[in-house]
Amino acid sequence: MKAILHIVEHDFRNFFRYKWWLVGLISMNLADLFIMAIVYNRMLSSEIEQQIKSYFNFFAPGLTITGLFASAFMIGREVNMERRREVHQYMLSLPMTRMELAIGRVLSGGLRGMVYMSPLLLTCFAFLGFPTVWQFPIILAVLFFLAIGISGLSIAIAVSTSSLEKFITARGLVYYTLFFCSSVFYPLSLIQKLGQEGKFPTVLVTLAEVNPLSSGADLIRSFLLGNPPFSLNMILNVLVFSAIFTVSAAFAYIKIIQE
Amino acid sequence: MRAIWFVSQIVLFGLIASRMINVQEVPDYFRYYVAGLSVMTLYSAAIFIGFDIYEEAEHGVFEYLLSLPVSRRQLVLGRSIGGGLRSFIYVGPLIGVSLYVIGSANPLSFLVSLFALFLFSFGVAGMSITIAVMIKSSDRFDILMGVLDALIVRLSTAMYPLAVVQAANPLYGAVASFNPVTYAADLFRWGTGIEAIITLDNPLMALLGIIMFFAFFTFVGVILYDRRIEGGGWQ
Numbered sequence: 318m319k320a321i322l323h324i325v326e327h328d329f330r331n332f333f334r335y336k337w338w339l340v341g342l343i344s345m346n347l348a349d350l351f352i353m354a355i356v357y358n359r360m361l362s363s364e365i366e367q368q369i370k371s372y373f374n375f376f377a378p379g380l381t382i383t384g385l386f387a388s389a390f391m392i393g394r395e396v397n398m399e400r401r402r403e404v405h406q407y408m409l410s411l412p413m414t415r416m417e418l419a420i421g422r423v424l425s426g427g428l429r430g431m432v433y434m435s436p437l438l439l440t441c442f443a444f445l446g447f448p449t450v451w452q453f454p455i456i457l458a459v460l461f462f463l464a465i466g467i468s469g470l471s472i473a474i475a476v477s478t479s480s481l482e483k484f485i486t487a488r489g490l491v492y493y494t495l496f497f498c499s500s501v502f503y504p505l506s507l508i509q510k511l512g513q514e515g516k517f518p519t520v521l522v523t524l525a526e527v528n529p530l531s532s533g534a535d536l537i538r539s540f541l542l543g544n545p546p547f548s549l550n551m552i553l554n555v556l557v558f559s560a561i562f563t564v565s566a567a568f569a570y571i572k573i574i575q576e
Numbered sequence: 577m578r579a580i581w582f583v584s585q586i587v588l589f590g591l592i593a594s595r596m597i598n599v600q601e602v603p604d605y606f607r608y609y610v611a612g613l614s615v616m617t618l619y620s621a622a623i624f625i626g627f628d629i630y631e632e633a634e635h636g637v638f639e640y641l642l643s644l645p646v647s648r649r650q651l652v653l654g655r656s657i658g659g660g661l662r663s664f665i666y667v668g669p670l671i672g673v674s675l676y677v678i679g680s681a682n683p684l685s686f687l688v689s690l691f692a693l694f695l696f697s698f699g700v701a702g703m704s705i706t707i708a709v710m711i712k713s714s715d716r717f718d719i720l721m722g723v724l725d726a727l728i729v730r731l732s733t734a735m736y737p738l739a740v741v742q743a744a745n746p747l748y749g750a751v752a753s754f755n756p757v758t759y760a761a762d763l764f765r766w767g768t769g770i771e772a773i774i775t776l777d778n779p780l781m782a783l784l785g786i787i788m789f790f791a792f793f794t795f796v797g798v799i800l801y802d803r804r805i806e807g808g809g810w811q
Binding site for chain 1 (some may be wrong): 591595598715725739
């Protein structure tokens with residue numbers, strides 16, 4: 318456990334080296350909320366307006382997930398850089414087991430995501446209202462598992478790609494597919510309707526339904542806005558995603574750094 | 577990478593988001609968005625020249641450039657035109673994709689809008705060079721360009737019409753009215769014949785705005801580059 322904490326500390330120190338970069342990223346996120354979402358609010362069709370009431374309120378939880386994803390994914394870039402520069406030889410020489418090292422990396426990636434996401438979540442609470450005493454820990458727990466899963470996914474991609482370009486391209490593919498096929502920017506019903514009309518591939522509609530980013534955003538919406546209604550599947554989707562990618566990232570990390 | 581972003585923005589975000597929009601506000605949001613997306617992509621490609629300058633400073637290429645038998649002014653003009661031209665070539669196929677989606681009605685209007693986009697990309701490249709040589713720190717540049725990108729693109733008509741921006745917030749509307757991204761996006765839409773869904777009263781004003789933007793950043797860039805190119809201090 319102590320070894321894992323050392324790894325977490327190491328990764329947090331790295332994270333705060335980019336504090337100005339983080340400030341820039343947060344301001345971009347806030348620009349999305351306070352400019353883009355406010356303007357989109359004025360353009361909604363009456364059908365969507367009836368469903369979500371306000372795009373600003375709808376988008377605020379989605380933005381929290383966007384911030385969580387971007388920051389939890391950063392660990393992958395560092396792991397990829399370490400692999401290319403062979404810093405992992407040093408990591409392997411540390412007095413800890415391979416599993417502790419791998420779990421420490423996945424955990425720190427997730428925790429960094431949580432830290433970065435917290436001002437965005439607070440902004441969301443400030444405008445949408447605060448959750449109840451039992452809803453708040455559920456939101457935090459689900460977001461934590463989501464962050465761990467995203468961190469695991471980024472590490473799995475980082476150790477499977479040999480160059481920065483390949484990593485960035487893979488990250489882009491994953492990022493755009495997961496975000497645009499989710500309910501982060503628009504209601505899930507819109508994607509389902511397009512699927513029913515045959516204008517959107519069924520596989521992408523299914524992806525949007527089981528997408529953990531959809532589940533995370535919709536969980537916050539269900540607690541703060543009451544729409545969509547809360548469903549246990551939201552938690553289950555995130556837990557399955559987190560379990561799969563935490564385990565696969567840990568084993569892929571151990572296997573690759575020992576090669 | 578940018579091509580993946582562009583295509584996924586069209587076939588995923590553009591397609592789904594267009595279903596969210598009130599057709600009375602924007603009759604064909606999909607085509608509207610695709611045109612704006614081309615300008616956003618051109619903007620972010622042209623910005624990249626600033627990052628190249630930092631890479632050259634880091635690898636000592638700057639000293640080599642300074643030793644060439646060309647004046648500083650020729651050097652910065654060449655960089656600005658080169659940066660604009662290469663981003664235009666880079667984004668060319670993506671503009672081709674958007675033309676396929678949007679279609680083009682009047683070849684003359686389209687050529688005028690293409691010329692405006694050329695000037696716009698030179699201007700953005702000049703702006704990127706100007707800011708890069710002013711702050712001389714790649715980290716600060718990275719952050720500043722990110723924030724600037726967020727503000728300049730969102731406070732423009734790249735994603736939504738000016739009338740909607742003005743109705744949402746008069747301050748946003750005022751900024752969007754004097755934004756080169758607005759001029760470029762509106763002129764591109766005008767050139768491709770979808771001006772029916774924009775509020776471009778006079779294309780000449782937008783063209784004039786682009787020319788002023790291009791002239792300002794090219795010539796200010798020349799002066800600043802000339803003054804700050806020597807003496808090191810790059811971080």
